[in-house]
Amino acid sequence: MLRSFFSAFLMYSRIPMPKCEWKEENRRYSLGFFPLVGAVIGTLIILWRLLCDFIEAGQFIFSVGAVFLPALVTGGIHIDGFCDVTDARASFADQKKRLEILSDPHIGSFAVMWICLYFLIQTALFSKVVSFRESSFIACGYVFSRAISGLSAILFKAAKNNGTLQSFVKPSHKKITICMELFFIAVSAITMIILYPLHGIACIVASGIVLLYCKRIAYKEFGGYTGDICGWFLQLCEIVFLAVFVCIKLITEAIK
Numbered sequence: 001m002l003r004s005f006f007s008a009f010l011m012y013s014r015i016p017m018p019k020c021e022w023k024e025e026n027r028r029y030s031l032g033f034f035p036l037v038g039a040v041i042g043t044l045i046i047l048w049r050l051l052c053d054f055i056e057a058g059q060f061i062f063s064v065g066a067v068f069l070p071a072l073v074t075g076g077i078h079i080d081g082f083c084d085v086t087d088a089r090a091s092f093a094d095q096k097k098r099l100e101i102l103s104d105p106h107i108g109s110f111a112v113m114w115i116c117l118y119f120l121i122q123t124a125l126f127s128k129v130v131s132f133r134e135s136s137f138i139a140c141g142y143v144f145s146r147a148i149s150g151l152s153a154i155l156f157k158a159a160k161n162n163g164t165l166q167s168f169v170k171p172s173h174k175k176i177t178i179c180m181e182l183f184f185i186a187v188s189a190i191t192m193i194i195l196y197p198l199h200g201i202a203c204i205v206a207s208g209i210v211l212l213y214c215k216r217i218a219y220k221e222f223g224g225y226t227g228d229i230c231g232w233f234l235q236l237c238e239i240v241f242l243a244v245f246v247c248i249k250l251i252t253e254a255i256k
Contacts, residue, residue, distance in 0.1 A: 052065070084107070157224040189204055
């Protein structure tokens with residue numbers, strides 16, 4: 001269990017961890033620990049909110065920091081997946097060519113344009129997250145999205161039998177890993193609903209819709225799931241989650 005925990009953080013974050021041998025038994029439960037990377041991100045965003053309030057840094061500085069922190073923790077691994085899938089889909093090539101684009105370490109103009117727009121939108125949305133309670137709600141989303149992502153990696157059809165994602169999926173103890181993911185989904189979902197019932201339910205439903213959309217695209221255009229598609233889903237899920245929360249907040253404030 002401990003080696004699986006280290007393997008998860010070594011792969012999906014840049015947080016220093018004791019090195020462990022790259023073998024299957026050390027990755028048996030790694031996907032189950034994946035949501036804890038989101039817990040670290042969420043905790044840092046909450047602490048950043050408290051610091052910005054304490055020093056009166058202003059909402060813009062908080063927004064920029066909140067966008068920067070996930071990339072700092074993860075090293076941009078999921079952003080890379082978002083960019084690769086964006087380029088592959090923009091190519092309008094056949095399935096084989098799209099999978100080749102996913103494996104290409106370079107990014108194209110479409111990926112650059114969309115990731116810039118992504119960060120601009122995310123910064124604007126974070127400018128409306130103004131309290132400790134609201135930041136705590138958003139923090140739960142980083143755990144929730146990773147738990148869904150890990151669950152989808154286990155349950156959905158793979159586009160290919162090799163790759164980084166499969167190096168974690170194949171050796172995983174599926175029943176225990178699924179139980180771990182469901183536990184994190186339940187805890188984060190319940191916490192969100194306690195904090196903001198309407199917002200929580202809406203964000204959970206929206207995340208489910210994003211998951212079904214990404215599954216449809218993955219199966220139709222790529223023949224199944226890959227690590228890059230999981231990263232693409234994660235980025236979409238997080239920004240939709242944030243957008244839904246902010247939209248409901250603005251609507252309820254306007255009604256009042």
